[in-house]
Amino acid sequence: MKFQAIKGVRDILPPESALWNRVEQAAREVFHTYGYGEIRLPIFEAIDLFARSVGLETDIVNKEMYMLDLHGSLALEYAREAIPKYPEELSESDFERYVRNFVEQVNRALGSDRLEKTRENLVAVERLNSLYEQLRKGSSPDSKDQLKVSEAIWDTAQDINFGFHVALRPEATASVVRAYIEHGMHTRPGNVKLYYIGPMFRRERPQKGRYRQFYQIGAELLGPSDHPALDAEVIEMLLAFFARVNLKDAKLYINSIGDKNCRPKYVKLLQDELQKVRDKLGADSQRRIETNPLRVLDSKLPEEQPVIDKLPRIADCLCDACREHYAELKRQLALRRIEPEENWRLVRGLDYYMRTTFEITAPGLGSQNAVCGGGRYDGLVELLGGPAATKGIGFAIGTDRLMLSLQEGGAAEPCGLDVFLAWFGPETYPAAVALSRKLREHNLSVELPAQEMKLGKSLNLADRLGARHAVIIGEEELLTKQFTLKRLFERREPHTLSGEQKKLTEADLLEYLTKSRTA
């Protein structure tokens, strides 16, 4: 096979795509009833946006982002990095070669507009060019001047700004918050409620329910209030959506991970306790003691479970405000007859979460059993340069995983074809074309064969396409101006009802078909 989709991405074909549409449509409808509006976001953003929001130490930022080299700036970056800061380490000719390469590339980029002609860049390049001239002319290897020139070249090279570095979005919350700030949405009345639907990109090893281009349906609530009732309503909406799409056996887990006052204290305590039991942990968890102690709680290793069970719990370390917030959240959920399972080990991978966190798991997903994760992120708007008073809460549903679970539960799309036009005889095609157009104007799905087929063949094809009806158009129908409507049945239906047939005028046919479609 010559071409195939690249690693970790895939096609979603009909009829499966119809299920996707139905699920996404359900999200639009349910979210609408809670007052959310859709935000359509760009698929790429400045790298810094993700680095700042998701967290510099996360794997997402460190190794999983797809960076776009829109202007060939990465090549410039490499050329610059090749120039050593301390040229003594290299032979003189090597040093000059690296510098020449960089200088040539920079000038070429400037000439072809790939390097932005800002004042700073122009000044730096001009200076770089003249320094390079000095380097070439200079012939005394150990002169102080020569060393100075080399250092100046390195310094000047650092001054050149290659422009924005852009990445495909690994998640959308950062983009939503960026848009919220950029458009001054904090001046809108009440809370700003937004949802988004679309692809995200992470360069991970693919696995069941995990792709490099994957899809999320998410919602964010931004505004001045952090009242737990808002958290509860967000969760209520999420569950309403899962109920609408008939997700079976979904389980809701909640936790509170504290705020910027009490979480660090807990993390420190946890770290200290972990150090005491270090030798009882596996290599991965030992590493996480330093990198991300909270993640140790996530470990699935059976032999670590007894150790983890004895670790201090964040619920005992929350500050008064967080404790009260969490308690009120539980009351608010109870008010809505929602019964979450508290999971003290539920932590989020992204830096920006605080206080409320929640997750929903569903069956049929292998080891990737979370279909949705979310939580509160009160500091994020401020972190990204927005008004400090703005709070936020949101979630993201992993659509790929949701689909897997729905399909596991037996969800399938019926064929959408309402009518197959079985025409035959030399004079009937124009009538069939006219009828097909009429039916389609009434939003019916119609298949019209381009070439004449024997009636038996037509019906056979209609059946295999899964059409609900066939309309037969032959000489006789033309003469009497009545179409023959034949009901077809899905293959699994009992044969006893098969083939019911009647003659109808065009008007009656239309009425009958439009009614049967909604039924």
Add this chain to the structure above:
RNA sequence: GUGAGCGUAGCUCAGCUGGUAGAGCAUCGGUCUGUGGAACCGAGGGUCGCGGGUUCAAAUCCCGUCGCUCACCCCA
């Protein structure tokens, strides 16, 4: 990045210790010139993932490589 399993027709797979590449389903045509689902007959479709080695002979044995899948890490 690490580990394991698997690569033969569009799909699911058979093909033993080397001896001319197969089945079922699907597709197309016919039996069937105004009546579907069935049956029967026929057709098309494969450098057996790729490269090298052993051999008179390799889908089969050996080495390498690429791809897919699942799991770990991480995460939705």
